[in-house]
Each structure stands twice: as C-alpha cells, then as structure tokens.
Amino acid sequence: IESIFQEKQEGSNLLQGEHFSPVELSSVAHQLDEGERMRMAEGGVTSEDYREFLQQPFGNMDDTGKNNIF
Template identity: 70%
Template sequence: MESVFHEKQEGSLCAQHCLNNLLQGEYFSPVELSSIAHQLDEEERMRMAEGGVTSQAYRTFLEVQEQYS
C-alpha cells in the first residue's frame, strides 16, 4: 500500500467518514448516504405494513418516523 486514505472529520458526517476511511477511498457522499437511508426507511415501512396498516405496531412506527422527519 503506497498511502493511507484518511478523510478528515467535517460536521456531523461520522458515518460517511468512517465508511470512506474503512474502504480507503471517496466512495460515499452525504447525498448518496441520504438516498440510501430514505430507501431503507421505505423498505422498513413496507415491511411494517405487511403486519397490517391498522396495527398498533405500524401506527407506533409511523409516529416515530414523523418525529425524525
């Protein structure tokens, strides 16, 4: 290995810097990680809905999601 990649910490982008440092390159941007997070949120919402959209677990899930939106 000729050199070690190190992405200096900026703002609150810990996950981005951690992944890029681990992978030794600029693989992820904040926009890409945000897109991945939104995709995972939608997948989780669909899986929770499989148990019934009127279930208490699904309603609680939606309430928590709204708090973080």
C-alpha cells in the same frame, strides 16, 4: 422483529475514505426507511405496531443529515 442491535462505531469509517457522497448516502438512507415502512405495513396498516412505527422518527438518517446506515 423483536429488536435491532446497532453498534456505535468509533473513529474512521469502514471504507477508510469518502467513497460515497452525502447525497448518495442520503438516498440509501431514504430507501432503507421506505423498505422498513413497507415491511411494517405487511402486518396490517391498522395494527397497533404499524401505528406506533409511524410515530417514531426514521432512524437511517437524523435531522443533522448524519447517515446511520454504516
């Protein structure tokens, strides 16, 4: 993967309501993080790309608990 584009959303969320709890969204974010880790490991866990990937914070949920998956 050369790059990932994420467009920042302004205003209300796409679903126009609270259809998922923070716990549910957190679970999805953690699943996405694990899936990304597994995909990166396919290139070899000793590769430079994988080591750099592990040094970065996971991006599907930040330290404030804000989910960045939608």
